[in-house]
Amino acid sequence: MIILSNFSNIHQWLLGLIQNAVATRVVELTIIALAYLAAFALIGLLLVLAERRIAAFFQLRLGPNRVGPWGLFQTVADALKLVSKELTGTVKADKFLYGLAPYFVIITALVSMSIIPFSKEVQVFDINIGIFFFISVSSLGVIGIFLAGWSSNNKYSLIGGMRTGIQMVSYELSVGMVVVTMVILSGTLQLSQIVALQQHTWFIFQGHVSAIIAFMVMMIASTAETNRTPFDLVEAESELGAGFHTEYSGMNFAYFFLSEFMNMFLSASIIVVLFFGGWLSPFGITAGIPFMGLFWFILKVSVVIFIFMWFRWTFPRLRIDQILTLEWKYLLPINMVNIVLMAALVWLGLTF
Amino acid sequence: MSYLSDITGGIKSLLGGMTVTGKYFFINFFTRKEVITEEYPDNMDTLKMYDRFRGEVVMWHNENNEHKCTGCSSCERACPNGAIEIIWKKEVNPETGKAKRAIDKHIYHLGMCTMCGLCIEACPTDAIEWGQDFHHTTYDRTQLTKVLNKPGSKVISGTKE
Incomplete structure (x- = not known):
């Protein structure tokens, strides 16, 4: 609970107020949970809006600009509409799993978010196996999508869920191997330390050739892992209706939708932490100012997310066999060679 | 080694595609130059439809309130829906x-018109043409029946069928 020790003033203040160590801790945890939930919703809503406006500019349109200044409240209005909608379901659906699936997806996204180092001060859960924890927890999300596809009792949903299984399991391998590559360079799994090691040079420059290859593979694999176009055949609209969440309505649908964007944010965060120095400012220009880390982190993540969106509005959707060919015949061999290359670079001391 | 050339060729073509779309994004993000969206109710005053737009059939009149319709009723016969009716009169040349x-009266039932344009093609004197107005909503269906020639208008003398 790093955040508590860094906000020791607040901790002392609460302790003085409540006069009970256990109760203080419970109150603090509640505050943090609420703050993260609020941030989760806020980031999700902003990302949906950003996606729609950026898509519009790519397609020579203007996008939603009616609700509020620059359409800022468009997604808030959408969310309100979704909250007020009835939760419908199919008669023959497996009711328990059908209801459970969206929570699997959203909770894995929330848990993964806890280890992200937003800045030096803002990180809830800084365990020494941080990046490993992220990989293992975020791979649980596929279970939610799988359950949703199966329990809906709908052919489209089932096919969508099956495709998810194939795709996410394949591409998690690539993400994992890229992480291994970068861990060889860093020598630690703890996210705060990974960031601290990039104090002078970002990892993408420290590992030069190997890190750049790893970064490119990571961009492709993350796009596939978050089910975004060009790898969105999980919910290919022209083929499957809406894929695994065809039968979901109202807030249950919104959970899937939100978690999709949160997964994109989390992937971008991990990319920023692994390659671009996390919350560190370039050349240490704002090193002394507190909370500037948050600004730099959000800026870097925004750039990576923009590249994801750029992918989405440029490339056509891949077929299922093309997706598997790309992963197993190209990315995986490249990754394996790259791990050896990185190990050799570190061994020979050729990193900066 | 077609394997390696596949990879480099793939990366090149992907980057090429991203260059094209990225160019449009940055142009639109900073200047809105290429945006083709019309913000309709806001730009009512300046909105100009294209010449090819088929809003309604209108009859052209010159400044002396004269038109080119000789009343040959080609348009009436060409119309598949019976949207055009022509009422005649005898005019004595002094x-x-x-x-x-x-x-x-050249009566035009906008409610029955499908904007197929056969009447305009059939007109031998080019008396009727496309108008670009599209604000056609009314509260009463009878208002959709329009008389195209203006009251008191005459045919331009010398117009031949």
């Missing part, structure tokens, strides 16, 4: 004393 037929 110089020669001959009676000549001319239109009294």
Whole structure:
């Protein structure tokens, strides 16, 4: 609970107020949970809006600009509409799993978010196996999508869920191997330390050739892992209706939708932490100012997310066999060679 | 090694595609130059539809309130929906004393029109043409029946069928 020790003033203040160590801790945890939930919703809503406006500019349109200044409240209005909608379901659906699936997806996204180092001060859960924890927890999300596809009792949903299984399991391998590559360079799994090691040079420059290859593979694999176009055949609209969440309505649908964007944010965060120095400012220009880390982190993540969106509005959707060919015949061999290359670079001391 | 050239060729073509879309994004993000969206209710005053836009059939009149319709009823016959009705009158030429037929009313039922344009193609004198107005909503269906020739208008003398 790093955040508590860094906000020791607040901790002392609460302790003085409540006069009970256990109760203080419970109150603090509640505050943090609420703050993260609020941030989760806020980031999700902003990302949906950003996606729609950026898509519009790519397609020579203007996008939603009616609700509020620059359409800022468009997604808030959408969310309100979704909250007020009835939760419908199919008669023959497996009711328990059908209801459970969206929570699997959203909770894995929330848990993964806890280890992200937003800045030096803002990180809830800084365990020494941080990046490993992220990989293992975020791979649980596929279970939610799988359950949703199966329990809906709908052919489209089932096919969508099956495709998810194939795709996410394949591409998690690539993400994992890229992480291994970068861990060889860093020598630690703890996210705060990974960031601290990039104090002078970002990892993408420290590992030069190997890190750049790893970064490119990571961009492709993350796009596939978050089910975004060009790898969105999980919910290919022209083929499957809406894929695994065809039968979901109202807030249950919104959970899937939100978690999709949160997964994109989390992937971008991990990319920023692994390659671009996390919350560190370039050349240490704002090193002394507190909370500037948050600004730099959000800026870097925004750039990576923009590249994801750029992918989405440029490339056509891949077929299922093309997706598997790309992963197993190209990315995986490249990754394996790259791990050896990185190990050799570190061994020979050729990193900066 | 077609394997390696596949990879480099793939990366090149992907980057090429991203260059094209990225160019449009940055142009639109900073200047809105290429944006083709019309913000309709806001730009009512400046909105100009394209010449090819088929809003309604109108009859052209010159400044002397004269039109080119001789009343040949080609348009009436060409219309697949019966949206055009022509009401005739006899007009006596004061110089020669001959009676000549001319239109009294060129009635156009906008509610029945499908904008197929066959009447405009059929017109031998180009008297009717496309108008670009599209604000056609009314509270009463009878208002969709329009008389195209203006009251008191005459055919331009010398117009031949």
